[in-house]
Structures are given as C-alpha cells and as structure tokens.
Amino acid sequence: MSQPSLRELEQHDAFVGRHIGPNDAEIATMLAAVGHDSLEALTDAIVPALIRSGTNAAAAPLALPESLTEEEALARLRAIASKNQAFRNFIGQGYYGTHTPKVILRNILENPAWYTAYTPYQAEISQGRMEALINFQTMCADLTGMEIANASLLDEATAVAEAMTLARRSARSKSNTFLVAGDTHPQTLEVLRTRAEPLGLAVEVARSTDAFHQKLAAGDYFGVLVQYPASSGWIADWSADAEAVHGHQALFVFATDLLALTLLKPPGEMGADIVVGSSQRFGVPLGFGGPHAAFMACRDAYKRSMPGRLIGVSVDADGNPAYRLTLQTREQHIRREKATSNICTAQVLLAVMASMYAVYHGPEGLARIASRVARLTAILAAGLRRLGHATVHASAFDTLCIEPGDAGPAILARAREARINLRVRGNGSICISLDETTTRADVETLWSVFAADGAALPSVDALDAQAPSLIPDALRRTGPFLQHPVFNTHHSEHELLRYMRALADKDLAMDRTMIPLGSCTMKLNATAEMIPVTWPEFADIHPLAPAEQTEGYRQLIAELEAMLAECTGYDAVSLQPNSGAQGEYAGLLAIRAWHRSRGEGHRDICLIPESAHGTNPASAQMCGMKVVVTKCDASGNVDVEDIRRAAEKHSAHLAAIMMTYPSTHGVFEEDVVEICEIVHAHGGQVYTDGANMNALVGVAKPGKWGSDVSHLNLHKTFCIPHGGGGPGVGPCAVKSHLAPFLPRAGIPGGDQDDRTSRGGMVSAAAYGSASILPISWMYVTLMGATGLRKATQVALLNANYVSKRLAPHYATLYTGRNGLVAHECILDLRPLEKATGISAEDVAKRLIDFGFHAPTLSFPVPGTLMVEPTESESLHELDRFIDAMIQIRQEIAAVEDGRLDREDNPLRHAPHTALQVSGSEWTHAYPRELAAFPLPSLKLQKYWPPVSRVDNVHGDKNVFCACIPVDAYRERTA
Template identity: 80%
Template structure:
C-alpha cells in the first residue's frame, strides 16, 4: 500500500458525524481563526479559558461512532424493553397518535426545532396551535381561561397550590388533598409545600374529607375527578362548602373524561389542572407530556406559565403574542411566584391537533367507547365472582379489593403480557383507554377468572350492563364549538392546516436562530429517530422493572456520560426542565444543611447578572436572596462576594453562579469564589445553561462547584420544540447524592432511586422518552467531537464579535479581549443618536429571514448572540451581512438620508401585503423594505403579520380562538 493510500480504518470514517454536526469545515475554521487572530483551536481555547479550570485530560468516553453503528447500538438497548398491555392508569393512558400528527408534527423539524414564541411576528403558526390548546382546555374544563401548557400534572398541581395561596381569601397554610389523588401528584405537592411553610393534609376517607373541609385552617382543597381509583361524584356541594370558608377548589381532571362528564367549572371550580397525554402523546416512560392549568378569569394575571393572547399588528390585523406574565422570572426575579421558564409546546401542539383532527364528535366517540368497555369489564368481573369497590360509578378505571390474592393476580397478569396497578396493599386497579380492544377485555377476564373460567359474552353484556356514569353527571354543555375543531377531520385538510401554520414560522430548518443563552444547535435526524420507536414510546412510567431493562441501561449510560463530562459524582434525570433542575439542586443543598443540623442556613448569594430563574428557584426553596454586584466588565465582583459571604457567614446556604457568565465571558475568579463560599459553610451551585462552552474543556465538579443543572435541550441537542420539551438533569458531588430526587413505584410507594430527596416531577425519570437524543449525541460525537464542538462554539461567537466590531461594540469581553460562546452587542448608543432601539433591529432582522438574538437580556438595549458550533461560516456571514446592512440603515438615519421616524427599522417587519399595496406612502423605497440584500430575491421569508402591538394585547386580554366573525369584520372593513 502506497503512502498516499488511506487505511481501511480511515475509510471506515467512524467519526463522520462530527463534521455533520459542526457547521464550519476545516478550511472555514482556519479562515475564522485567522480573523480572530489565532492559528489553531487549541491556541484560541488557551487564550479564552482560564488555566485554573481547564481539564488536564481528555474526557474518558469512547471514540466517536457512526450513525449506523450508534442506531444499531441503541436499537439493541431498546430491544431490552418489553412492551406489555398497560392497564395501570394513574394519570398515564394508552393512546393512538394519528399518523398525520406523528409525521407532520412530532417528526417534523419545522415544529420541533422552533424556539419559544417570544418574537411574535415569526411565531404565528405555533401560537395559533397553542391558542387552540388553550381553547380546548378551557372548553373541556368549563373554565374561563387556560394557559399554554405546564410540565406535568403533578407540577401543575403544585403550581395551582401556590396560585391558590396567593389568591384565596382564607389565610390558613393548609391545603386539603383527596387521598384518592394520583400518588405522584401528592408527592410533588408535598415537595413544593414544605419549603414554603405549607401543609398538605391528606383526606383518606369520606369522613376525613368532610372534617377537613369543615375546618377553618385551609386555603384550598384539591379533588381528583375522576378519582385515581376510578369513582365519580358531583362535587358541587363540597365546592360550596370550600368557598364558604374563603378557600379555593382545585380539580385535577382528565380531559377525555370531561367530554362525557359534567365539567369542574359547572361545579364551581376555581382552578383545574391535568395532563393532555392521552390526546395522542405516547407514554414515553413518563414524558414529555403537556399538562394544563385553567382557571377563573380573575386569576389570569397570577397564572403561572405561558399564556398566548390576541392583539393587533401595525396593519390593524389580529395577531397572536405571548401575553401578561411572559417572563415573570426575569422581571420579578426573587419576587417571582413561579420559576416556570419553559412549557411543553411540542406536546401541547400535538394534543391540540388531536382535538382538531377528531373534533368534539370524535372525542366523544373515543370516550364513549372507553366508558362502554369499562362498564362491560366491570359486569364481566362481577359474573366471575369479583366485587368491584368504590361505588358503582366510573369512566375508565375500576378497583377491586383482592386482599391476599393481590400479588398473585398481578403476577399472573404479567405472565399473560399485561400490567395492573397495585394500590393500598390489597387493591388492584384497572384502567382502560383509547387503545383497549375486545381482546383486552377478554384477557382481563382470563387474568382474574383463571384459564378454566367460562368467559362472559361481550355482546351480551353490552346490551345489559348499565352505564357507570350517573345521569346527573353526564355532560350537557357544549365544547369545542369553534370552526377549527369542526373543519379539519380529513387527513388532507389537517395536513394542509399543519403546513399552513408551519409556513408562518421561522425555525431552525430555515435559518440560524442566534439566541444568546439558549443554544439553538443542530438536532440531528439520527438523534431523533429512536424517540418514536415503540420500545421507548409505549412504556408506562410505572411498568415493572423487569420490563424496562433497556430504559435502565440507557439511563445509567447517559448518567455515566454526564458524570464524566461534568466532573460530578451523581446525576438525577428526573427534572423535566432547567428550572426544575435548579429547584432540585437547591433542594439538595437545603436537605444537606438540614442533615447537619444547620437548617438555619437560608441565604443564597446570586449575582445581578444571573438568569432570572435562579432567584425564583431560591425563593421557592425558602431561601433569602442576597444580590451581589458585577464590575464594569460584566464579571461578578469578587470583593462584594467576599463581603456578603462574611456578612452572612452563619446563615450562608449557597451561591448560584452562571459559568461562563450570563455576560458571555469566562471569569477568572471562579475557583476563588468557590473557596470563599466553602470557607463560610455554603455550597456552590453552577447554573449549567452555558455548558456548551465547557464540554470537553472544563468540568464544574472539579473546580469546586457542588451542584449544577444541565439543559439537555441546549448543550445536549434535545430540540426546543417551540418552547418545550426540555430536560434539566441535576448533577452533584458525592456528599449531595443522597438528596437527589427519589423514585415512586406503581403502587404509589416510595422506592429507592438515585437519591432519597423530594420528588420534583411526576415521573421518576422525567421526560424519559427524549433521553435517547442526548445519548445519541454524546455517542456519535465521542471524546474528540465533544471537545471540538465546544471550541468551534467559542470560535463562531468570537468570529461574529470580531466581524461586527466596527459596527456594534461588544459590551463585555474576557481575557485577551475575547468572549465565550456568546457575545452581547451594545446598541444603546445608537438609540441615543437615532431613536433606533434594539427592538427595531430585532424586528428588521425578520425582513432578512432571521430570528432575533436575545433582546435586552441580560442588559437592556442590547442583543445577545450565540451562534453555536452547528452554524457554517456561510450562515454566520449571512447573519453578519444582515447586521452590517442594518447598521448602514441606522447610519443613513444618523446622516439624515433616512427619516428618523419613517424608516425601514421603525416599520419592520414588512409584510407581502404592505410592499405590494397599490399605494406606497413611506419615505424609502419598497425594494429596501423587502429586499435589503440581493440574496433575498432568491429566497425570501414573508412574515404573516406586521409588528405586533404589545400594549394593546395586555390591555385587551383575549386568550382563546378568534371568533370567525372577527375575520368577517376585518374583511368588510
């Protein structure tokens, strides 16, 4: 073989994926390095990253793997899961995802690579889908308003509890909870209540319930409707008693059941929460699923999470926008009443489209089939000699007191390929769902009756078995009457509707999304493929461990990968958002101090530059926030930290740092900060939002940090999904490991998981079904690929900062005048000179086909840009060209060549309607408005609406589907 002939190992090219993930090729990297002033990635890294924190050795991970080999490996892991028929219920039910929704939403990058709809003009499609979701939830619950999703049913219940505490007239500190609520909901509510000084009082019998709501010490009561074990009741009289005490009534409800049942709103409910999982979203071993909260209109300004509202644009047309409490955490910080920073948009879109596709009649048909099968099942079990307890009412779940036979029957079910729910030691619960068939009913009868039993006749029982829904509880009120739920029932119509909505939006399938802090990087197709495999999608979160060996292997493998990457000792994958990861980490610190009889430690130091969720999470953990200063260069003020740590030494619990800082720099003093805090008895929390600048280069767990959350939807390639799902694992050093979140069994009993701490999410492993994405990313990249990705992320950010330096100053830089993985462009001087604001620049970028960078965070009047390693030099230059052209337009305003008030920036974005109108009244040409660069004539994104009026939207609150008459009025006008 000649010297120039490549070897077989080289030709096998196992590391080919690295070049597919990293945007710039080697020639482009060399060119950009020259622009930045370095001759290699290693030299640039040394110039940026402080020597004190750099890792001395490479990551101890396997080498990169090809896509084919990685998919084969994870296919083998998935094959170790066993998909049984699930009758467990407990808030999770089988469902059929319509294939048109599976292919065109869940598997469609136009939907899953979109960002949170903070920029209204390029988010109209997904916001319309979310308005549908809000309308669906409000209609079915009988409430006046609903939000655009929460993380899961249990955390939604916890949020409802704190909303009720803020809103109720009653001043007690107790919430009464029905003992027949889902066990995971009770656990998460207990977690949230304890640091806030609240008490969860369980009422495990009718007598205990009656006594509890007759007392004067509670501010709210939570009712599971239908109950976790299945029974139904009209709660109207109880709600009246609760209201008489000045307390609020919270219902945890099932939307499919509410298509047949009297709504909570009709019973007087104040707040209704639940999960939309059974509207077409698979089990996924617990998530992700879109929870919801609906409430009375009076509470809308206090409702947690996101809310889509209707406003008008500059042309007078109706337009959607995030309304009211859009980013409460970043505005109110430690005074925030919730740390919720993300939602479950992708899953909410799926659930809303499930309702759009089936319509009210289709949903009633599905629910009626479930209810009919439940009645037949119960009658057949009675024929077989079993007594069904908990009254003669049910929608989809029945309970049987099986006493000492409980374990044997449950085990027999497993041998026949089915799972039942064990409850209260001597009961078995059976839940049916959309996927239940006649064969399943006969299987259940065989499980209980034995092999020799003569099975009842389904058809005979269908004619004789009475309905289990009492006449007084049957729904008579209308729901889903808007045309959107009564139009798109053929696949062709839904397909076109979904395409029309996607075409209105900008996602990563069209353009770079240069948002600082949120790391919008490639979500590779190979990483996404395993998510929809049945072996991952169709596993109930409380399935027996013997059936989840594949998940256990995958989770253990991902935990080990993250431990190696971060330098910590243990990881919990339970938190299903970054904010939940923060919360879990601070709860671990709190529990650690309590274990050492130092529960008085409650002071949390947080630099003024921190993410807003940091102080919000600290507040929810019962900590007192002390804000520390930053210096003129954007670094945390070491001396102020020293002063505050000494001042609060006796009560110092923790410091929360973001590293690299929110200002986009590697601070030199992070090791010294850790030492100061430890000297005064505190723990160091490092926010992992910017981990994309550290992987393979430095490990927080090795430089002195005690705990971090990680954003798998940022650094580790889980897509943002239009604002969720996300995963926020909590990583800790060994002394905190025992305080990580615990697990919960399918009988509601606490079991040993990663730790013994409090549950923060409904499912033990949170949003488990999307964990394969991050496992695949790490496996495909390997040790060298992960390090190179970090280095190119640093390079891309510095390349943008350098290229734009003559046009926009970078507000903060670190050592050697370089930034980390993001840069903050300072536009404040331009506003002083021209009146042009950072918001005007953000809106003008839409005319160039770009999503805006992060606007006015962490510094008002600035744009924070994070290009990520996935963007090629071509895309970076396209963005740079747009920013330079915009600077030229601002310069034209400065020079009087463009009018100060009537110019392309102040009027951006420009719609196709505006530039094609018969009359053009602006003081600049149409071509400048529509095609400011020649390249846009080849490919142009047209925003569906002009600039949206934020003030109008907040003054005129409308958060449901726009009435058809409104469009007619506009057309006539």
C-alpha cells in the same frame, strides 16, 4: 499520489463533521480573522488556566469512547431498546395508552419545522405555533368549563403544585394548609409535599370521605384539591363541597382528565377555581413518563397570577389580529426573587400535538373515543361481577377498582403470564384502567385473568346490551364544547395536513435559518438523534411498569447519567427534573437538605449575582431561601470583593451562591475558583448554573474546580430540540456529599428501584421526560470525547468570529481575557438608540425582513442583543447573519445622517409583510425594494412574516386568550 488508508476512507461516515458547521478550511479562515492559529491556541486564550489545568484536573480529557457512525450508534441503541418489554398496560394513574394519528406523528413530532422552533417570544415569526397553542388553551378552557387556560405546564403533578401556590397567593384564607382528598394520584401527592415544605405550607391528606368532609367543615385550609375522576376511578359531584370551600374563603382545585370531560360535568360547573391535568392521552405516547403537556385553567380573576405562558390575541400595525405572549410571560425574569414560580420551559411541542389531536377528531370524535372507553369499562365491570369480583365503586369513567382478597396473587400471576400490567394499590386492591387503545380482545383477556379455573367467560356482545352505564345521569355533560370552526373543519387527513403546513409556513425555525439566541444554544438537532424517540420500545412504556420490563430504559439512563457526570466532573446525576428551572430547584433542594442533615437548617441565604438568569432567584425563593444580590464590575464580571463582603456578612446563615459559568455576560470569570473557596469558607455550597455548558464540555469541568452542584440543559448543550418552547430536560448533577438528596427515583405505587434517596420528587415521573433522553445519549455517542471538545472549541470560535467581524459596526459590551468572548457576545445598541432613536427591538424586527430570528433581546442588559451562534452554524450562515447586521447598521447610519427619516424608515416599520409591499398603495418615504429585499440574496429565498409589528400594549390592555371570534376567523379564512 499515495493511496488513502482504510482508516482514512472510513472517516467519510464520521458524524462530528456533520454536526459541526464549519469544515477545517473554514475553521482556519475564522481563526485567522480572530488572530489565532489553532483551536487549542484560541481555547488557551479564552479559558482561564486555573480551570483548564492544575491540581484540580478540571480539564482532564473526557473518559468517553470515541465517536460512532450514525448506523453504529443506532444499532447499539436499538439493542438497548430491545431490552424493554411493552406489555399491555391497564395501570392508569395519570398515564394512558393513546393512538397518535400518523399525520400528526409525521408532520408535528417528527417535523423539524415544529421541533426546532424556539419559544415564541418574537411574535411576528411565531404566529403558527401560537395559533396551535391558542387552540390548546381553548380546548382546555372549553373542556374544563373555565374562563381561561394557559399554554401548558410541565406535567400534572407540578401543575397541581403550581395550583397550590396560586391558591395560596389568591385566597383570602390565612391558613397555611392545603387539603387534599386522599384518592389522588400518588405521584401528585409526592410532588405537592416536595413543593410545600420549603414554603412553610402543610399538605393534609384526608384518606376517607368522612375524614375529608370533617376537615372540609373545619375550614382550616387555603385550598382544597380533588381528583376528578378519582385515582381509583370513582366520580362525584363536588358542587356542594365547592360552596363549603368558598365559604371558608379558600380556593377549590380540581385535577382532572380531558378525555373524561367530553362526557362528564365539567369542574367549572361545580364551582372550581383552578383546574389542572395532563393532555397526554390526546395523542402523546406514554414514553416512560414524559414529556407530556399539562395544563392549568382558572377563573378570569386569577389570570394575572397564573404561572406559565399565556398566548393572547392583539393586533399588528395594520390592525389585523395577531398572537403574542401576554401578561406574566416571563415572571421569573421580571420579578426575580419575588416571583412565585420559576416556570421557564413549557411543553409546547406536546401541547401542539394534543391540540391537533382535538382539531383532527373534533368534539364528536373525542366524545366517540371517550364513549367507547366508558362503554368498554361498563362491560368489563359487568363481566367481572359475573366472575365474582364486585367493583369497589359504583361509578366510573375508565378505571375500576377490585378487592381480590386471597385471589390477588393468582390474578397477578395470570396477568404477568398474559403480558398484562395492572395497578396494585397500597391497600392490596387492584385497579384496571382502560383507554383509547383497549380492544374487545383486551376485555376478554382481562376476564380470563380474573376468572377462576374453569369458569365460563362472559360475552362482550351480550353484556353490551345489558351492562348499565357507570356514569350517573347527574354527572353527564350537557353543554357543547369545541364549537369553534377550527375544531370542526380539519377532520380529513388532507385538511389537517394542509392546516399544519400552513401554520408551519408562518414560522421561522432551525430548518430555515440560524437562530442566534444568546443563552439559548439553538444548535443542530440531528435526525439520527431524533429517530429513536418514536421507536415503540421507548414510546410505549408506562412509567409504572415493573423493573424487569424496563431494563433498556434503565441501561440508557445509567449510561447517560455516567456520560453527564464525566462531562461535568460531578459524582451523581438525577434525570428527573423535566426543565432547566426544575433542575435549578432540585439542586437548591439538595443543598437545603444537606444543610439540614448537618443540623444547619437555619442556613437560608443565597447569593446571586445581578447578571444571573431570572430563574435563579425565583428558584431560590421557592426553596425558602432569601436572596442577596451581589454586584458585577464594569467589565461584566461578578464582583469578587462584593461576594466576599456578602459571604462574611451572612456567614452564619449562608446556604449557597448561584452563579452562571461562563457568565450571562458571555465571559469566563477569572476568579471562579476563588469564589468557590470564599463560599465554602463561610459554610455555603456553590451552585453553578449549567445553562452555558456548551462553552465547557471537554474544556473544563465545574465539579473539579470547586462547584458542588449544577443543572444542565439537555435542550441546549445536549441537543434535545426546543420544540417551540418545550420539552426541556434539566438534570441535576452533584458532588458525592449531595447525592443522597437528589430527587427520589421511585414513583409511589410503582416499582421502586434499588437507590436510596432522601430527596423528594420534583416531577411526576421518576425519570422526567424519559422518552427524549435517547437524543442526548445519541449526541454524546455520535460525537465521542474528541468531537465534544471540538464542538465546544468551535462554539467559542464562532462567537468570537461574529464579534470580531461586527466590531467596526457594533461594540461588544463585555469581553474576557485577551479581549475575547466565550460562546456568546453582547452587542451594545444603546449608543445607536441615543443617537438615532433606533432601538434594539427595531433591529430585532428588522432582522425578520432578512429571514432571521433575532438574537436575545435586552437580556441580560437592556438595549442590547446577545448572540450565540453555536458550533453547528457554517461559515456561510454566519456570514449571511453578519451581512444582515452590517446592512442594518448602514440603515441606522442613514437615519443618523438624514438619508432616512427618523420615524419613517425600514427599521421602525419592520417587519414588512408581502401584503404591505405588494399593495396598491405605498406611503413610506423609503422604497419597497429596501423594505423587502435589503440584500440581493433575499430575491432568491425570502421569508415573509404573516403579520407586521405586533402591538404589545394593546394585547396586555385587551386580554383575550382563546381562538379568535368566529366572524374574524371566517373573514381571515375566506
């Protein structure tokens, strides 16, 4: 026996084999099952040759280094991170230092039970995270003084933009102007302008108080926005202004700060209609700008129009309270081109963190933190006055504004020397924002920065006894908040730890089971990829920090952009979009801007196949485009001739086509190059939705076969975890001619980088959810060029293996060339429902009894299940899922032949709770063992759903979206 070489021995540490579920022997077994002898042969049989090879070089090998080990990759990334400098930040402008309680850091942010969960569309297995989101909604509604709040939005600036469009469709005013009080965060104004222009809305900014009141009195607006507290710190009672706004049949929008609202009069008591803001300072790190959970609270009258997700309370089959997504939860899929928002991703993981921060501290603890910040701010202001620096405003919560005059340069130089960041506004004034992390020593250091040479510094203790509060009595909060028991019970670490564990135990996430959701790509989120997210070199950087302090981030971002450009074949990438829907929006805005730059701004027709993701038509509508739907043929392919007819008909006005590749039907379109040629011949651009990029990386490049722009879902293909429904990252990749129209990289009020761009900002931070970009950088670095290609090939293999093994039991609705599917397969249950009454939803619920999250239900075709196993699932796990599906098919057969009752059977009553099967009474015609343990393996490891089937109709008819009443809470926890 020959001795192995050193190179062979070194392979024990290779990451590729840890990410890809099946080993080489299992891959060979599966290849035999699908009738191919190698991954290369299977790839050739599935992927059209025209995009794999030829003059367009669509499938040229990836020009990326080969894989590194986990230790090598972490060491390299640590070296990059060390180039960041974490100064003490007093910049504010919507981003503040905060202490993440370590029990939340370890047991939420770093816990795969929370970060690998999927969006809670399947209520019965999502009760834990939905309870956490109900807590978030209650927290936001309570603090703002509003009637209802949603389960989070992407960031504060986009939340304001969503509030603007909600106001436009809800207000009776016929104006198209949105009036903004000028002392609003600059990034908010930028995102507002980006969102308003394609919709034909005007954003009018009143730069002074007098100008604001003049415009307010004139009444030409449908909505009005104020920042409370203002960006430069002052606070005011807006009650009288609210009356004026309502008198003109318009809506009043507040952008606010949740920590400040523990002390300040809530907007709801001032006449607010919509209130938005960020929950970032409730324990979520700065992270160079994101991800952070924004919120929207509003009057009850607007709940059916409110964008984003909304968690409601319904009942299960036994009458017990149960949570579910309610009302407009997937507006973009239901209303498509008539949708008013394309929001698909929320910021669930961050909303959960913020809600747990409030649970942990409770109302008294939050008020104490806020009071300490406010007290330090008053003391700082008093000391600055003694040093000869009067504050511009008499009122404040946490932010002071100083006009330094000629002393400004010297002050800023001393600040840099003391490793302190201050905010310099466009008018030369300096803002200082304090936060939870500010100490007495910080205040003394700030005094030293502002003091003239030789000046004696004030005393914190002395001024504490003398400095007046900067919050006027009339603006102090008088009513209670967060009175529900959940916010007044878990203040010790033991109690919070057990509460979070109890919630996690109710849910199914990737740490327990395969989640075979088609189009959602639930794959391994490796621990080594996650570790750098919480490094202080990444977590503690303010998005407006000067460029010299963020060299590490800029290197990471530049390298990741280059990696993504190489994987896609495009020339430029923007990482600003902080969700897939935002990436779609950015790509269409780039197309729109390019047409306008050529004098063809009249081009506004967007062709979208009927199989497209629901966000596609919604995004087009938001860009001011008109959607023309094109047909699919009987095989699930887009109808090329129908596209040709539509392109010819609308040739003079054709702006773009949006198509998903491989298609949403799970097949590779044979004619994708021809489609690109047709659209280009009629002056349009090709947008390829990158949601299914997991079937392409290393195999084919859309930028090389004729596509002009794609968004990518880093929370799908590139391993950023779904986090229970967010965070997401949706970078936009384009060919060179569209590059100038990508979202602007610099944040107003911050340090501009050297890029030139004519695109507008689509998210609040220049690089969106920057703090989770290390995950995707690590994934590409760990996999290398060869590993990425193999991952794609195994994703194709796994999908075809599932389809092949289930073929005797369930028909795969669509197949491509050689009878094969792409990375996902659609199982057609419609014939079974017609024969037995058992629906795809019944099968989805029955899978819970087997410990599985269901495949994607009834999308893109009603009555079907779309399965995407990904490359990360082992042969064992695939077979476990297949065995469950075969057992379910046998139960359906028992309904067909009468062995199981058509109504009283385990499918119609699934899922079954432990309480049901262990109760003293059992009224069903089928045995308890069949209900609970349909396969013997379940006796060894069993997931018990906390509730039985949830009543969706009851939830929509009886909308209740806050913590369940105290009496019910006590009954449940007794």
